[in-house]
Amino acid sequence: MRKVLTSLFLAGLCLFAQAQRHGVQPAPAPIIDTIPKPVVDTVKVDTTLRIINLNPYFTLHVDSVLNYDLRINRIDKTPYYWYMKSAPVGLQLDRGTGVLYFKADKAFFKSGKLKYDIPYTVQLGVQSLNNPSEKADTSLTILFYSTEINPSRLKPTVNETMSVEEGDSVRFKVQCEMGTFPIEQITVNSNMPISHFRSVHQCDDEFAWMVPFDFIRDNDTARSKLLILEFIGADKFMNKDTAIVRVLVRPGIDYPKRNEEHARVSKEVQKYIDNLKLTFYAVSKTIKSNKSTRTTFDITSSTTALAGTVLATTASSPTAQDLGKIMPAIGVTLVPVKEAVAPTKLQEQNTASQIRTVVKRLDYMLSENSLTSDRDLEILAKTKRLRDELKQAQLQLVDLPMVELEDAVNKQNAEEYFNSPKVNKKYKLKVN
Numbered sequence: 001m002r003k004v005l006t007s008l009f010l011a012g013l014c015l016f017a018q019a020q021r022h023g024v025q026p027a028p029a030p031i032i033d034t035i036p037k038p039v040v041d042t043v044k045v046d047t048t049l050r051i052i053n054l055n056p057y058f059t060l061h062v063d064s065v066l067n068y069d070l071r072i073n074r075i076d077k078t079p080y081y082w083y084m085k086s087a088p089v090g091l092q093l094d095r096g097t098g099v100l101y102f103k104a105d106k107a108f109f110k111s112g113k114l115k116y117d118i119p120y121t122v123q124l125g126v127q128s129l130n131n132p133s134e135k136a137d138t139s140l141t142i143l144f145y146s147t148e149i150n151p152s153r154l155k156p157t158v159n160e161t162m163s164v165e166e167g168d169s170v171r172f173k174v175q176c177e178m179g180t181f182p183i184e185q186i187t188v189n190s191n192m193p194i195s196h197f198r199s200v201h202q203c204d205d206e207f208a209w210m211v212p213f214d215f216i217r218d219n220d221t222a223r224s225k226l227l228i229l230e231f232i233g234a235d236k237f238m239n240k241d242t243a244i245v246r247v248l249v250r251p252g253i254d255y256p257k258r259n260e261e262h263a264r265v266s267k268e269v270q271k272y273i274d275n276l277k278l279t280f281y282a283v284s285k286t287i288k289s290n291k292s293t294r295t296t297f298d299i300t301s302s303t304t305a306l307a308g309t310v311l312a313t314t315a316s317s318p319t320a321q322d323l324g325k326i327m328p329a330i331g332v333t334l335v336p337v338k339e340a341v342a343p344t345k346l347q348e349q350n351t352a353s354q355i356r357t358v359v360k361r362l363d364y365m366l367s368e369n370s371l372t373s374d375r376d377l378e379i380l381a382k383t384k385r386l387r388d389e390l391k392q393a394q395l396q397l398v399d400l401p402m403v404e405l406e407d408a409v410n411k412q413n414a415e416e417y418f419n420s421p422k423v424n425k426k427y428k429l430k431v432n
Contacts, residue, residue, distance in 0.1 A: 048073075048136075049072060049073065049074065049126065049128070049134050049135065049136045050072065050073050050136055051070055051071065051072055051126065051136055051138060052071050052072060052073050053069075053070065053071045054070065054138060054140065055068065055140065056138075056139070056140050056141065057140065057141050057143075058140065058141070058142045058143070059142075059143050059145065060102070060104045060142060060143070060144050060145075061104065061144075061145060061146065061147075062104050062106050062109065062116075062144065062145070062146040062148070063103075063104060063105065063106055064103075064104050065101075065102070065103045065104075066100065066101065066102040066103075066104075066142075067099065067100075067101050068099070068100040068101075069097070069098065069099050069100075070082070070098035070099070070100060070124075070126075071098065072098070072126055072136070078128060078129075078130055079096070079128075079129045079130070080096075080098075080126050080127065080128055080129065081095060081096075081126065081127050081128075081129055082094065082095050082096070082097075082098045082124070082125075082126050083095070083124065083125055083126075083127070084122055084123060084124035084125075085122075085123045085124075086120075086121065086122060086123050087120075087122050088102075088114055088120040088122070088142060089108055089113045089114060090102055090103065090104075090105065090108055090114075091122065091142070093124065098126060102142070104144055109144070109146070112178075114144060115144075116144055116145055116146050116180055116181075117143070117144075117145060117180075117181070118143070118144075119141050119142070119143045120141065120142045120143070120144075121139055121140075121141050122139060122140055122141070122142060123137070123139050124137075124138060124139065124140065125137035125138065146180065148180070149179070149180045149181075149239075150179035150180045151179045151180070151239060151241060152176055152177060152178055152179040152180075152181060152182060152183045152233065152235060152239075152241060153176070153177040153179070153241050153243075154174055154175075154176060154177075154183070154186070154231050154233045154241050154242070154243035155174070155175045155176065155177055155243070156172055156173070156174050156175070156207075156231065156243050156245050157172045157173045157174075157175060158172040158245060160244065160245060160246060161245075161246040161248065162245070162246070162247055162248070163247075163248045163250065164211055164247060164248070164249055164250070165211070165249070165250050165251070165252035165253075166211050166212065166213045166214075166215055166216065166249065166250070166251055166252025166253075166254070167210075167211060167213055167252040167253070167254065168210075168211050168252065169208065169209070169210050169211070170207070170208070170209045170210075170211065170247060171206060171207070171208045171209075172206070172207055172245075173204055173205070173206045173207070174186060174200045174203070174204070174205060174206075174207060174231050174243070175203060175204055176203035176204070176233065181235035181236060181237060181239065182203075182235060183202075183203055183233040183234065183235055183241070184202070184234065184235055184236055185201065185202065185233070185234055186200050186201055186202060186203070186205070186231055186232065186233045186234075187231075187232045187233075187234075188200055188207070188229065188230070188231055188232075189229075189230040189232065190227060190228065190229050190230070191226075191227065191228040192225075192227060194209060194227070196209070196210065196212075197209035197210075200231060203233075207229070207231075211249055211252070213252060213254040213257070215249055216249065216250075216251050223250070223251060224248055224249060224250045224251070225248075225249045226246060226247070226248055226249075227246070227247040227248075227249060228244060228245075228246055228247075229244070229245045229246075229247065230242055230243075230244055231243045231244075231245070253375075253377075253379060253380060255374060255375050255379070258379045258380065258383065259371070259374060259379070261383055262371060262379055262382065262383045262386075265383055265386045265387050265390070266366060266370075266386060268390060269362055269365075269366050269386055269389070269390050270366065272362070272390060272393065272394070273359055273362050273363060273366070274411055274414070274415075276355050276358060276359045276362075276397075277359060277411075277414040277415060277418045278410055278411065278414040279355060279400065280352055280355040280356055280359065280414070280418060281413065281414040281417050281418065283351055283352045283355065351400065352427070353427060354396075354397070355397065355400070356418075356427050358393050358396060358397060359418070361389070361393070362389065362390070362393055365385065365386060365389045366386065369382035369383075369385050369386050370382075
């Protein structure tokens with residue numbers, strides 16, 4: 001201030017001297033206040049509590065150590081309390097000094113408590129213990145990374161090879177063993193086309209497929225088929241892992257269809273048995289009528305011969321004696337007449353016996369191969385035996401003229417005749 005006043009005084013003297021030299025009267029000098037004024041300090045004082053060295057984002061390598069001292073805009077000795085929430089496992093904060101400490105131990109990641117490449121947001125703050133209203137809340141983010149890559153693996157919940165039959169259902173889950181980068185998508189491939197299955201798109205999805213009964217076709221030479229399922233998982237960097245499940249499919253039993261087939265074959269066998277019984281009835285009746293005729297001839301010839309012998313030995317008149325001598329010759333003459341009128345039907349008798357044998361065998365096979373339930377495990381073998389037995393019987397009696405059933409009366413008569421005790425005794429096997 002003094003230097004300013006001195007400079008102004010000297011400048012005034014120079015101007016006055018110049019004015020005197022040129023004859024000009026100088027202007028009156030202004031009045032200057034020489035009392036110094038106090039300088040007003042306009043700098044504002046920071047009264048808001050803040051964290052002055054906050055780093056909002058930390059990136060830590062595995063097995064590294066974080067030791068960060070958080071500071072506030074206060075230099076007095078007033079005590080402050082530091083706090084945090086939603087912190088990852090292992091992160092520590094000194095409540096009194098605000099020192100943030102963390103050691104990224106690899107055990108945290110192996111146990112699954114921490115994961116790589118996932119940002120963890122931590123809420124933290126500081127508060128004055130003397131003035132509860134004076135506090136500061138903020139947040140920071142911590143991200144962990146590792147240069148060591150552990151591949152993710154697919155783990156189906158079944159063995160690598162499984163065996164099923166047609167009509168069975170294949171159901172299992174595809175789980176994931178998480179590595180450095182999780183699997184984000186799964187693709188399913190197979191060595192042969194399949195339909196109506198539930199696919200797998202991500203971890204823990206369930207694969208479901210009902211094996212159709214026509215999976216193994218009749219013209220296939222192999223008795224089983226091998227279905228190979230490939231589950232290909234990929235992470236965001238397209239690192240892939242493949243899990244293979246082999247499904248061995250064996251021929252199965254379509255019970256509704258096979259039951260219908262067995263019922264149809266059984267019906268054919270039963271119909272053939274009924275026709276055979278009716279044919280047996282017709283053949284046996286013919287043999288019975290022929291036998292009655294032959295018996296009549298035998299009785300007539302025997303009676304004639306006996307009567308002639310009696311007349312020849314006991315008659316008193318010569319005419320009666322001569323007639324008695326002729327009558328035995330007449331009886332002997334009736335024998336070739338009997339063979340001509342009613343010859344012995346050996347072939348018909350053999351045919352009737354053969355028919356009866358076939359009927360008995362078919363009845364036994366039909367009873368033996370009946371179904372025990374709707375899901376009889378031997379339904380295929382039983383149906384095949386019935387079909388083969390029917391074919392064999394038809395070949396055995398291929399030359400037999402069959403008598404077809406016309407109504408229920410013929411069937412009932414034939415059934416009663418076939419099972420009558422007299423007929424059973426007649427065709428019963430005898431052992432000498």
